[in-house]
Amino acid sequence: MQSRLLLNLFLLLLVIALAAYLLLSQEDEQTASGQLTTLSADEINRITITHNERVISLDKSSDTWLMLSPIEAHANAFRINTLLKLLETVSHADYKAASLDLDKYGLASATTAIELNDTLITFGITNPINNLRYILINDTVHLIDDHFYPLLSSQTGTLVARELVPASAEISRIVLPDITLHKDSDGNWQSTAAISSDAIINLLHEWQHGQAFGVHNYMERQSLGTIQIFLANTSEPIAFEITDTKPWLILARPDLDIEYHFNLEFYDRLLKPGSQPPAATEITE
Numbered sequence: 602m603q604s605r606l607l608l609n610l611f612l613l614l615l616v617i618a619l620a621a622y623l624l625l626s627q628e629d630e631q632t633a634s635g636q637l638t639t640l641s642a643d644e645i646n647r648i649t650i651t652h653n654e655r656v657i658s659l660d661k662s663s664d665t666w667l668m669l670s671p672i673e674a675h676a677n678a679f680r681i682n683t684l685l686k687l688l689e690t691v692s693h694a695d696y697k698a699a700s701l702d703l704d705k706y707g708l709a710s711a712t713t714a715i716e717l718n719d720t721l722i723t724f725g726i727t728n729p730i731n732n733l734r735y736i737l738i739n740d741t742v743h744l745i746d747d748h749f750y751p752l753l754s755s756q757t758g759t760l761v762a763r764e765l766v767p768a769s770a771e772i773s774r775i776v777l778p779d780i781t782l783h784k785d786s787d788g789n790w791q792s793t794a795a796i797s798s799d800a801i802i803n804l805l806h807e808w809q810h811g812q813a814f815g816v817h818n819y820m821e822r823q824s825l826g827t828i829q830i831f832l833a834n835t836s837e838p839i840a841f842e843i844t845d846t847k848p849w850l851i852l853a854r855p856d857l858d859i860e861y862h863f864n865l866e867f868y869d870r871l872l873k874p875g876s877q878p879p880a881a882t883e884i885t886e
Contacts, residue, residue, distance in 0.1 A: 635691065636689045636690060636691060636692065637687065637688065637691075637736075637738060637745070638688050638720060638738070640720060641689075642682070645661070645688075645717050646718065647659070647716075647718055648660075648666075648681070648684070648715065648716065649716040650714075650715050650753055651715075651716075652712065653712050653713075656670065656671070657757060657760060658670040659676055659760070665678075665769075668757075668761060671757060672857045672859065674762065675761070675762040675767050676760055676762060677760050677761060677762050677763060677816075680760055681760070683748075684749065686749075687715070687717075688717065690745050690746065691745070691746070692743040692744065692745060693733055693743075693746075694733075694743070695741050695743045696741070697741060697742075698740050701742060703725075706735040707724075708723055708725040708735060708737045711724060711737070713750065713753055713754055720738070721738070722736055722737070722738050723736060724736050724750050725737065727747055728744060731744075732747060734746075734749075756817065756818050757818065757858075757859070758815075758860075761816045763812040763814075763815075763861070764810065764811070765811065765813070765841070765852065765861060766809055766830060768809065770809075770833070771832060771833040772805055772808060772830060772831070772832060772833075773832060773833045774831035774838075775804070775808065775828075775829075775830055775831075776827075776828065776829040777872055777874075778828070778843070779872075780796070780874065781793045782801060782804070783831075800875035803870075803874065804871075804874040807867070807871050808830060808871060811867060813861035813863050814863065814864060815861075815862040816860070816861055816862070817859065817860055817862060818860075819854070819855055819859055819860050820844075821855075822844040822851075824842045824843065824844060825843040825844065825845070825846065826872075827841070827842055828841040828842075828843065828872075829841075839854075840856065841853065841854060841861075842855060844860065846865070846868055847865070848865065849863060849864060849865055850862075850865060850867050850868045850871070851863075852871075
C-alpha cells in the first residue's frame with residue numbers, strides 16, 4: 602500500500618512539473634494574427650545578413666541580385682527568393698519584447714540577423730517543445746517555422762549563383778589547358794585544334810549555362826590546370842583553377858575564395874570539347 606502511495610505521489614509531482622514547464626515555455630505568448638510583415642518581396646532591393654563575424658551584403662539591380670560583400674558575385678536567385686519568403690511566413694505566436702527577458706530567448710545578444718531594406722529581423726534560439734524559432738522584429742517577438750536560420754548561418758558560397766559565367770555575359774575567348782578558342786573580327790570562332798562548329802556551340806552553352814551542384818568556400822589544393830574565360834568588352838579574364846577531378850570536378854576561384862563542384866561528367870563537357878563524356882558519376886550534396 603505504501604509503495605502504491607509513493608508511486609501515485611511521484612506521478613502527481615511529474616504531472617505538475619510537466620505542466621509548469623509547458624506554462625513557462627509559453628509564457629506571455631498570444632495567438633498570432635498572420636504573416637510577419639506587410640512588406641512584399643518586390644519591395645526589397647537590399648539585404649544584409651549577419652552571422653557571427655560574417656556580413657553578407659546583397660543588392661538588386663535590374664531584377665538581378667548581386668552579392669557585394671564579402672565577395673562580388675552574382676547571387677543564387679532561388680535561395681534569395683527563399684529568404685524573401687520570410688516576409689510572409691506565418692507567426693505562430695507573438696508577444697511584446699518589453700515584457701520578456703530577451704536573453705532567455707537568445708535575442709539579447711543575438712549573432713544572426715537579416716535586414717531587408719530597413720526592416721531588421723533578429724534570430725534567437727528554438728523553442729525546445731515545438732522547435733519553432735524565436736525572432737525579434739521591432740518591439741515584438743515571434744515564433745516561426747525554422748526554415749530560414751539554416752540558410753542564414755550557412756557558408757557564403759551557398760548564396761552565390763551556381764553558374765560559372767553570368768547568363769547575360771557574352772564569351773569572346775576561352776583558354777583551356779589543351780585548346781584555345783576565340784571569336785575573330787568577323788564574329789567567327791577560331792580554334793587552336795580541329796573541332797567542329799557543333800562542338801564549339803556545345804562548349805559555349807556549357808560554360809554559359811552549366812550549373813555546379815554546389816558552391817563552397819575555397820580550399821587550397823594543387824592546381825591541375827588553369828582556365829581563362831574572356832567576356833566581351835572586358836580586358837581581364839575570369840580565371841579558374843582545376844583543383845580536383847575525382848570523385849568530382851572542382852573549379853576554383855581563389856580570387857573570390859570560392860569553388861564550384863560539378864559531377865564528373867562535366868569534365869569533358871567543359872574541358873574537352875568534341876570528346877565523348879565519361880560514364881557519369883552521380884554526386885550530390
